[in-house]
Amino acid sequence: MTLLYSLSGLSYHIQSWLTRLLGNTMAVLVSEMVIVGLCLIGFLVLLSFTLGYMERRVAAFMQLRLGPNRVGPKGTLQIIADTIKLLFKEGLTPTNADKFMFNLAPYIMIITTMLVTAPLAFARNFQIWDLNIGVFYVSAVSSISVIGILMAGWSSNNKYSLLGAMRSGAQIVSYELSIGLSLISIVILTGSLRISDIVMSQQNGWWIFKGHLPALIAFVIFIVASTAEINRAPFDLAEAEQELTAGFHTEYAGMKFAMFLLSEYVNLFIVSALAATLFLGGWMPFHIGSWSGFNHVMDFIPSSLWFMGKTFFVIFIIMWFRWTFPRLRVDQLLNLEWKYLLPISMLNVLLMTLVALLGWHG
Amino acid sequence: MSREELKQRLSEICPSVTFDETGEFLMAFFTPDVFLTQMKELRCATDLNFDYLFCMTAIDWKDNFTAVYHLSSTPFRHALVVKVKLTDKENPVLDSVAGIWKGANFLEREVYDLMGIRFNGHPDLRRLILEDDWIGHPLRKDYADENMIEL
């Protein structure tokens, strides 16, 4: 069933049109890459605008406030105004900073986050690169972002930045483990690292329902650990405003700061999309057993909406964390990982293996 | 300890002490030379136990500086005001009590900063509130500054 508004159909049409127009395989490939790149950048910028607006409104409603409501209808253009402000600000570089490293760091951050978006399945048959080690690729590439943070912290020649970067290094390296283990527990069930396979395996039920208790535990651990991985409150020790003023990006201003901000929001989207893909069925609609009528209605909702809806649900939960909890201290942060999350997720992987071996995941 | 008992006890510690009973608290005038040992006695004697230095300041009189120590005792709840007159207006010096009450560290630095009384034996006698290169001590009555405005 190909619906008119399905994204896969659209991409197929564009490809066949390009092939007719150019003929040459190489030319088609290059022009497709350019189109995809531009669309992706546009999408991510639009996404971070949305998330920025959403974060402000969510925060405001949780804090008995209204949030931005002056610029544009319901304050939607506020974030654009802020972006314009950041664009026109002078991109200061401190005198004693390592200039090359200092200017390189935001690009590393943004490039790694953009790379991670490649294997995400945005809709049915709509993926930039469906490589066979998708999950592994995501966890491998996303760890590069810590290099950007360390680089920013070290090259700024600022003690706050250095402390923030060191904290962030310790934090990301440790929480990578729990993320990896909770990803593995789903991979055990699917038997494939390919994202499209993982989504397809959830056709008759999402893993969070089919995987019994271990999948639920893995989901919770994934959410907690990925909140830490992307340096968001309550794990935002790397920026920790009240302690380190702004942590690793204390010295950044203007567009370079905006890049850190952009990569933060894109990271938020990526981990939520991953959680939605692995546990909540990606673009798969919500089906209940043999209720065929209900299932048909659900099928009529386009797959991209399903994916976005699930992703934004997870994003909302992570925002909810941020606006409720106080921040952990650096040693408590590591305690939480090494004493609680890691042992539990190890045990959980064992349980999951048992579930897979016994074939309970149907 | 009642006021009479306090007076008697203080006379034992310091025979040269004089009293002034006009105020709310009993005021005892000590002399600067043996001041430190007497203050130690006030703090350490088990029946006096003045462990709480709640206010310390200095007054710039015409002919002297008077350091004022408000002491009280948390177990016994009696209070005492110790005063020391420093007749040297040019270069007033007094022994530091920062070793007896830890809070005196900051209080003495403040008094040094604003009144210009030097405290012997203070661990870290620097200006506390004003900049290190400030000239003069503002709370002195003869302090003048070109920025002062007369209302």
Add this chain to the structure above:
Amino acid sequence: MFITEYFKTIFRSVKSLLTGMRLTGYYFTHPSKTLTQEYPDNRKELKLADRFRGEVVMPHTEANEHRCTGCQACELACPNGTIKIITKQEILPDGKKKKRLDTMIYNLSMCTFCNLCIVACPSDAITMSQDFEHSVLDRSKLRKILNKPDSKLMEGVE
């Protein structure tokens, strides 16, 4: 036992975290509990307390009369030299010379709104107004002359 204690800790912690999230979630789903006052929009409805100390004003009647005798009590009472009163000699119809108010200069930039001048005034010539929007583009505009031009002392006020 260690293991039970371990899991109890986890349970308790998660429960306490969920309690907090329930509270913020409750307010998220009840936008009517928002407390924000949208200030420049609600300027019309905005009603300040009648004792609010905005700035010192001198009420004038329709006949351009005020109650200030120029006694300088407010000038003396003011702790920061905000008020300056300049007096003039006026010759009354019966030939007596009388001290009268010439200008009352009020420097808003120095005022701390302590209300001491109002309390000190023996003839209730000055009051505090409820106007609180004081920002101006030039500092010199904060220096105000309170008595209107050609205003007179009200009859019967001494």
Add this chain to the structure above:
Amino acid sequence: MLIEEDYITEEGDFVVNIGPQHPATHGVLHLKVWLDGETIKHIEPHIGYIHRSIEKMSESLSYRQFIYVTSRMDYLSAHINNQACALTVEKAMQIEVPQRAKVIRVLMAELNRLTSHMLWWGCTGLDLGAVSPFFFAFREREIINELMEDTCGARLTMNYMVPGGVMADLHPDFQRKVKEVIAQFKVNIHEYDQLLSDNVIFQERVKGVGYLSKEDAISFGCSGPTARGSGISCDIRKLYPYDGYENLKFDEIIEQGGDCWARYKVRIAEMHQSMSIIDQLIDNIPEGDFQAKTKAVLKLPKGEFYQRVETARGELGVFIVSEGGTTPYRIKYRSPNFSNLSALPTMAKGCKIGDLVAIMSTIDLVIPDVDR
């Protein structure tokens, strides 16, 4: 763990300047912090960035005028500061304050203490990284501030106390509004517990952090909730009652822990005590004058006068030396935060940077009060 020798500072140490502009110092406090990794070896507070020489200024102000300046010291408990000054003048001149004025003063002081503790609670959450408590704290605080505006004419620096009573009578709506806000706060204070006190992350952050022993607290001259968290009985309202506190039923809150959690609990319990005091008084405001008859120009007799009150942060002492004239010869304000701040290096030794923020917020520093 660091051993005692590690605390010795030397050349080449990692020194971080926290402040004078920093989100967590509640003003312009400058802390020079020697670090070993994240662990604090030594702290040196540098103060004076907003020293306005209130003591010197007061020497040239009359006894009616000098009261308003003290609102600018501890601006969160401005009423109580003003009350201390008024009480000193009354004590020196032996002015008999009418009963109604006393009750109004206590009411205002307790409302002021409530607002101060509310703001403290919000700031504690904010300092520890939870932003939402700040806005929850402002909900009732805003209503009380409006109530102050009704009666006193200003929200923060009220200048409502005058020697001999209060400046104006209560607003006709005052009683009703106070009852409403107290009833509302009694319900909403449970949200404070849900949001912060019971939160496991918050408890982990404050329990066992910033320990101040009883001996140290006394020796440093700490007062208020900071000292009461270390087990010292130092509530001036109980020990040296003023303005009719002796007739009221309330408990002095003392916790033995000495850590941030103990100080936190003291403040939360004090909010309940303040509410109970307000409950006792709000229906029993006696009729009568709100101000005693005083001369236009006040002249204090020659002598030295000391009056202490319990502000939201501790013991505020006003020490006036009078030569018999219309202005004080010397004024010394014994401010609670000054002594409490001097204990900060001891409390924070061996803690992490994150703990330093927690300690500063539970001492409830107000920097203008330190600098004066």
